[in-house]
Amino acid sequence: MLDDLTTWITSREASRRGGGLAIVTGDPGSGRTSLLTALAESLAKHPGLFVATVADDGNRRSDALLPRAMIAALGGLPVGRSGRELIAEARALMRTHLDAGRRPVLLIDNAALSGSQLEIVRMLLPRTTTDSLDDLPLDALPDPLLVLFGPPELGDRIGRRRALAGMVERRHVLPPPDVAEIGALLGAPLDAPLAGTLGGRSRFTGEAIEIIAASSGGNLAGAIRIASACRREAIARKRTDVDGEIVREIVMHLRDAEASGMPDAAAGSGLAPTVAIQTRLDLGLSGTELVVATAPTTNGQATHADGRQ
Incomplete structure (x- = not known):
């Protein structure tokens, strides 16, 4: 998957028009961010690219924050207020990089994007073909490449938008980790008498790892949450290992807590309620508006081919 994305980005013809989009989907904890990081590091070796990573800091509740984050990741300072202005700023920055001999590549993490x-x-x-931004001629438009790392439903959302679906050139789905991968995460071979460590403390037996893998549904974030709770329980019991008995008790407790809506269960799963304060952002397109929250700008991170940020 990493090799395919790297090859696509580095070997795509500069003169090719249309397309330029790749999507990588997977459940939370499936390794999307890890793949994005590895891809950015791989592309940094190529001097003809400007790699801009748009990180997810949990503050992407509004539409305007996305182009603002893109502008920041491309090395600019967003000043526009309307959607039209922000998009024009992003295009201008892309053109600047192209004129300098660097093709812009945008890597967007946690792309759970709205329509x-x-x-x-x-x-x-x-x-x-042109759209209603007729004063921006095609020969002045940059030719960026975008890779979206998002949840499984991202593919369906894009598929329902015919124009955007036709731009997708690469699709990858991250599979859930298997028992061996979760065992490696916890730190040791599955056939070891005590199968591993988490944070250098309690060790996990092979049976414990198998139960954690099955209970997490192949979700790395879920596996870490269960394993952390099991480790705390083992420490409380003054145990040096985490066995199947402890894991079964913890899994049952977590399920009961989630079913009852206990706040600590939501916090443990990384869920947090959000409230967006909304105003309207005019895109400058006929009948099209965006919703923008009056919230701070998301800061992206720009990575040059030579490793500078």
């Missing part, structure tokens, strides 16, 4: 945010993505990609 209007996907429209922003479409407007940043090269097109073969």
Whole structure:
């Protein structure tokens, strides 16, 4: 998967028009961010690229924050207020990098994007026909490449938008980790008498790892949450290992807590309620508006081919 994305980005013809989009989908904890990081490191070796990573800091509740984060990741300072202005700023930055001999590549983490945010993505990609932004001629548009790392439903959302679906050139689905991978995460071979460690403390037996893997549904984030709770329980019992008995008790407790809606269960799963304060952001397109929250700008991180940030 990493090799395919790297090859696609580094070998795609500069003159090719249309497309330019790749999507990587997977459940939370499936390794999307790890793959993004590895891809950014792989692309940093190529001097003809400008790799801009748009990280997820949990503050992407509004549409305007997405283009603002893209602008920041491309090395600019967003000043526009309307959707039209922000998109024009992002295009101008992409053109600047192209003129300097660096092809812009945007890697967007946790791309759980709404329909209007996907429209922003479409407007940043090269097109073969004009849209209502007629004062931006095609020969002035940059030719960026975008890779979206998002949840499983991202593929369906894009598929329902015919124009954007036609721009997808690469699709990858991250499979859930198996028992061996979760065992490696916990730190040791599965056939060891005490199968591993987490944070250098309690060790996990092979049976414990198998139960954690099955109970997490192949979700790395879920496996870490269960394993951490089991480790705390083992320490409380003054045990040096985590066995199947402890794991079964913890899994049952977590399920009961989640079923009853206990706040600590939500916190343990990484869930947090959010409330968006909304205003309207005009895209400048006929009948199209975006929703923008009056919240701080998400800061992206730009990585140059030579490793500078």
